[in-house]
Amino acid sequence: MNNFDFANLIKQDREDRQHRQFSGTFLDYLEIVKENPRHEAMLAHQRMHGQLVAPGVEVIKTEEHPRLKRIYGNATIKRYNFFKKHFFGIDTSIMKIMRYFHSASMQGEEARQVLYLVGPVGAGKSSLMEALKKALEMSAPIYVIKDCPMRETPLHLIPKHLRPQFEEALGIKIEGDLCPICRYRLKNEYNGEFERMPVAMAEFSIRSRKGVGVVPPVDPNNQDTSVLIGSVDISKLDLYSEDDPRVMSLNGAFNVGNRGLVEFIEVFKNEVEYLHAMITATQEKSIPSPGKGPMIYFDGIILAHSNEAEWNKFKSDHTNEAILDRIVKVEVPYCLELDEEVKIYQKILRSSSFNAHIAPHTIEIASMFAILTRLTQSAKVDTLTKLKIYNGEEIVEKGSTKKVDIFELHEESPREGMTGISTRFIMKAIDTALSDSENDCINPLAIIDTLIKATKELPLPDEDKKRYLGFLQDTIKKEYGKILEKEVTRAFILGYKEQAESLFNNYLDHAEAFVNSTKIKDCNTSEELDPDIQFLQSIEEQIGITGTAALGFRQDVTSYMFSVLRSKSKIDYTSYEPLKEAIEKKLTASVKELSRIITKARVRDGEQEGKYNAMADEMKRNGYCDHCCNVVLKYAANNLWKD
Ligand SMILES: Nc1ncnc2c1ncn2[C@@H]1O[C@H](COP(=O)(O)OP(=O)(O)OP(=O)(O)O)[C@@H](O)[C@H]1O
Ligand SMILES: [Mg+2]
Numbered sequence: 244m245n246n247f248d249f250a251n252l253i254k255q256d257r258e259d260r261q262h263r264q265f266s267g268t269f270l271d272y273l274e275i276v277k278e279n280p281r282h283e284a285m286l287a288h289q290r291m292h293g294q295l296v297a298p299g300v301e302v303i304k305t306e307e308h309p310r311l312k313r314i315y316g317n318a319t320i321k322r323y324n325f326f327k328k329h330f331f332g333i334d335t336s337i338m339k340i341m342r343y344f345h346s347a348s349m350q351g352e353e354a355r356q357v358l359y360l361v362g363p364v365g366a367g368k369s370s371l372m373e374a375l376k377k378a379l380e381m382s383a384p385i386y387v388i389k390d391c392p393m394r395e396t397p398l399h400l401i402p403k404h405l406r407p408q409f410e411e412a413l414g415i416k417i418e419g420d421l422c423p424i425c426r427y428r429l430k431n432e433y434n435g436e437f438e439r440m441p442v443a444m445a446e447f448s449i450r451s452r453k454g455v456g457v458v459p460p461v462d463p464n465n466q467d468t469s470v471l472i473g474s475v476d477i478s479k480l481d482l483y484s485e486d487d488p489r490v491m492s493l494n495g496a497f498n499v500g501n502r503g504l505v506e507f508i509e510v511f512k513n514e515v516e517y518l519h520a521m522i523t524a525t526q527e528k529s530i531p532s533p534g535k536g537p538m539i540y541f542d543g544i545i546l547a548h549s550n551e552a553e554w555n556k557f558k559s560d561h562t563n564e565a566i567l568d569r570i571v572k573v574e575v576p577y578c579l580e581l582d583e584e585v586k587i588y589q590k591i592l593r594s595s596s597f598n599a600h601i602a603p604h605t606i607e608i609a610s611m612f613a614i615l616t617r618l619t620q621s622a623k624v625d626t627l628t629k630l631k632i633y634n635g636e637e638i639v640e641k642g643s644t645k646k647v648d649i650f651e652l653h654e655e656s657p658r659e660g661m662t663g664i665s666t667r668f669i670m671k672a673i674d675t676a677l678s679d680s681e682n683d684c685i686n687p688l689a690i691i692d693t694l695i696k697a698t699k700e701l702p703l704p705d706e707d708k709k710r711y712l713g714f715l716q717d718t719i720k721k722e723y724g725k726i727l728e729k730e731v732t733r734a735f736i737l738g739y740k741e742q743a744e745s746l747f748n749n750y751l752d753h754a755e756a757f758v759n760s761t762k763i764k765d766c767n768t769s770e771e772l773d774p775d776i777q778f779l780q781s782i783e784e785q786i787g788i789t790g791t792a793a794l795g796f797r798q799d800v801t802s803y804m805f806s807v808l809r810s811k812s813k814i815d816y817t818s819y820e821p822l823k824e825a826i827e828k829k830l831t832a833s834v835k836e837l838s839r840i841i842t843k844a845r846v847r848d849g850e851q852e853g854k855y856n857a858m859a860d861e862m863k864r865n866g867y868c869d870h871c872c873n874v875v876l877k878y879a880a881n882n883l884w885k886d
Contacts, residue, residue: 453503457496622655781829
């Protein structure tokens with residue numbers, strides 16, 4: 244860093260920026276149009292669509308991804324690189340947003356509709372809007388009529404009677420008319436010689452309101468439309484008449500958002516007149532001018548968002564039908580996939596300056612709580628199982644994968660994801676735990692405690708509160724106990740993975756020989772041996788498979804592995820969920836007694852001490868620090884392995 248060349252960076256940047264500048268007449272500009280007519284005739288929705296797809300699109304066929312297949316069925320999922328790093332678990336909403344922009348960019352009916360996002364608090368609506376605004380900021384500067392308050396396209400200068408010729412020569416369609424101010428200047432300053440009008444380049448900027456207009460909910464007593472369409476500058480009324488364009492200040496959200504976007508925050512908090520202005524802008528592509536002037540052409544994306552309660556209120560009023568018909572509604576529910584929810588907090592934590600240590604499973608436990616509160620109770624499965632199904636996990640029951648139709652679960656509760664604990668609540672709890680931690684380390688137990696305290700303070704109906712606390716004090720504690728027990732016992736087994744692989748390979752060899760009534764060749768002695776039934780049973784019994792069920796299981800395993808091999812995928816001990824579970828249980832069982840005794844012991848002899856330390860070291864290699872390792876092992880000793 245010390246020898247970083249700032250001077251060079253600044254110089255380079257200035258040179259780059261000079262390329263982004265242009266100053267000339269409309270005639271000069273036409274040379275540029277000739278080079279790339281389509282680019283210059285591009286409308287706002289096309290520009291946005293281009294920006295969003297430019298970083299790349301990943302088309303995923305779920306058939307090739309078992310986990311995604313379990314979540315989405317046989318669907319094709321598109322993941323847009325533009326959103327990928329910042330948004331998690333809301334692929335469906337993003338795909339809908341992209342569908343809107345795609346169809347709008349083709350000049351479909353969507354180009355004349357408002358894109359409206361609805362969802363619960365903290366589900367990422369504002370962040371999605373921010374992302375779209377950033378996309379504009381990142382886009383290349385556009386050519387505009389110099390000093391036009393609407394930054395309108397110079398192509399508007401071409402008079403109506405010449406348009407057919409221009410359009411044919413350039414192979415484009417030219418839409419829209421000059422704004423009153425440019426029209427006035429053309430007539431009075433340039434004597435109607437439009438080819439002499441000056442053209443410049445302009446960037447998009449959120450902060451300086453260039454191409455991005457934002458409309459916050461307006462105080463109902465003061466729904467002055469100047470926020471939307473600008474106003475008449477009263478001080479100039481002494482000089483000019485009221486219909487003279489020079490009295491207009493075109494600085495409303497629609498004026499500055501022309502060619503870019505206009506965002507309506509909490510859209511339905513505004514009076515209905517406001518919404519009508521919004522609808523005219525999108526449907527007719529024009530906005531009123533302040534005072535007595537004519538309508539002004541407008542080309543921009545109109546975005547709106549609100550929470551569900553406001554949507555429902557608005558929707559229930561029949562007089563609003565005309566507006567409803569002009570809205571493309573996209574639901575942005577909470578993320579319901581555990582693994583993705585974890586990524587949300589990791590993202591937010593990365594951008595914060597907390598640097599305390601976070602023990603394994605801490606964020607996972609907090610996310611688990613968030614998702615459990617968002618799920619509705621089902622008659623088919625318990626809520627934790629539902630969480631796992633939504634996370635694409637395989638549920639093993641009595642030796643086979645449990646078949647629960649995820650789509651039936653969705654059908655059962657279509658509003659799922661629209662209620663429950665928000666990301667912000669969880670993030671605040673993580674922050675609190677982080678700033679309260681005395682040892683610069685937070686762990687799952689600390690986060691559970693913080694969440695319990697915070698939940699108790701939530702203004703919630705008693706019934707919900709009881710259910711939420713139940714998740715924390717019961718469901719999640721138990722689940723964490725299982726996770727921890729597995730982790731500790733695993734840490735006792737040196738080379739856990741290798742041992743699991745070796746059990747797996749042995750099992751496959753023997754099961755296959757058994758199924759095909761063949762022999763197994765001992766690789767050392769070349770001796771032909773019968774399959775070892777006792778060994779097979781010792782694995783199977785771990786997941787409760789005994790007697791005749793075992794034959795079926797061995798057949799299932801072998802045919803499954805063959806099918807995997809045929810599709811040229813690799814197999815390992817995790818390939819077939821029931822067998823994986825059996826192997827893990829077998830390994831765990833082999834050290835369970837030992838781990839119980841050694842972890843619980845107050846005094847350890849030399850050998851026990853050695854084993855304990857080796858286990859603790861392994862835990863630390865897996866992400867624990869001295870402090871949290873100590874805390875969770877004490878917890879394990881006192882709470883797991885009940886005598
Ligand atoms: N699915 C998600 N993926 C990534 N980040 C998310 C997701 N959901 C929420 N967040 C993060 O949670 C925080 C809150 O989100 P945001 O402010 O966008 O919510 P909102 O829907 O606008 O809420 P409100 O209705 O309260 O305005 C942000 O930091 C956002 O990045
Ligand atoms: Mg918001």
